[in-house]
Amino acid sequence: MSMIEFHNVEKYYGDFHALHNINLTIEAGETVVLIGPSGSGKSTLIRSVNGLEQIREGQLIVNGQDLANPKTDINRIRKNVGMVFQHFNLYANKTILENIMLAPRIVLHRDEQENKKIAMEMLDRVGLADQAAKMPAQLSGGQKQRIAIARSLAMKPKCLLFDEPTSALDPEMVDDVLNIMKTIAEDSSMTSLIVTHEMGFAREVANRVIFMADGRILEDDSKDKFFNGEPSNERARQFLSKILH
Numbered sequence: 487m488s489m490i491e492f493h494n495v496e497k498y499y500g501d502f503h504a505l506h507n508i509n510l511t512i513e514a515g516e517t518v519v520l521i522g523p524s525g526s527g528k529s530t531l532i533r534s535v536n537g538l539e540q541i542r543e544g545q546l547i548v549n550g551q552d553l554a555n556p557k558t559d560i561n562r563i564r565k566n567v568g569m570v571f572q573h574f575n576l577y578a579n580k581t582i583l584e585n586i587m588l589a590p591r592i593v594l595h596r597d598e599q600e601n602k603k604i605a606m607e608m609l610d611r612v613g614l615a616d617q618a619a620k621m622p623a624q625l626s627g628g629q630k631q632r633i634a635i636a637r638s639l640a641m642k643p644k645c646l647l648f649d650e651p652t653s654a655l656d657p658e659m660v661d662d663v664l665n666i667m668k669t670i671a672e673d674s675s676m677t678s679l680i681v682t683h684e685m686g687f688a689r690e691v692a693n694r695v696i697f698m699a700d701g702r703i704l705e706d707d708s709k710d711k712f713f714n715g716e717p718s719n720e721r722a723r724q725f726l727s728k729i730l731h
């Protein structure tokens with residue numbers, strides 16, 4: 487079973503046609519980077535995968551369930567599909583450890599001792615185990631984003647969605663977050679779908695690169711074909727020549 491399948495998906499915001507006939511299959515373990523100009527529909531596409539945007543035309547099958555079907559239980563999907571946003575949304579009045587333990591406790595009813603153990607493992611994985619007792623306000627933006635990643639990982643998802651996770655960070659914080667994302671991408675049991683403007687990262691880490699413009703997928707290539715070969719689509723070639731200079 488594929489992790490994510492879009493079949494002829496259309497998305498409208500009122501009269502505005504945001505996604506046009508999206509067909510896309512992502513297998514478990516893949517790391518797929520989504521790029522394209524501003525307003526091309528990247529966020530809309532990625533947010534639809536965990537039901538933050540509703541799809542009512544076509545089929546969108548995530549972890550075996552069709553999100554275009556209103557009867558599908560979105561909470562079951564979200565247990566397996568985590569999301570990391572541009573803004574980290576940590577609870578300001580809870581410690582870092584509590585922030586990470588909250589969702590597994592409430593959603594998964596994970597045993598408290600086990601929950602703490604896993605939370606500490608995830609904090610260790612993002613290099614911030616020594617910050618467990620601190621409050622979010624005591625951390626830098628880059629550290630907060632690493633905590634947000636640890637929080638998503640603590641749910642032990644099959645798939646992680648990243649929507650421009652580094653674009654709100656000070657430049658000197660970006661690499662730390664990208665390095666964590668790289669270790670996640672290397673984990674073959676995890677599927678990652680990443681919207682980013684960090685082309686160096688895409689070039690190094692992606693299995694596949696998808697280029698979107700005007701709500702359409704115009705190119706879906708292996709990383710090597712996209713960056714080293716010639717994308718077949720003219721707009722993708724233009725985009726590439728702009729960003730690589």
Ligand SMILES: Nc1ncnc2c1ncn2[C@@H]1O[C@H](COP(=O)(O)OP(=O)(O)OP(=O)(O)O)[C@@H](O)[C@H]1O
Pocket residue numbers: 499502504522523524525526527528529530531
């Ligand atoms: N809630 C909404 N209501 C109406 N239009 C929307 C809504 N969200 C997005 N759009 C429009 O849909 C189009 C695609 O937006 P989206 O945020 O998916 O693009 P994007 O490729 O992620 O852009 P960026 O790189 O700037 O984040 C844009 O024209 C945007 O204005």
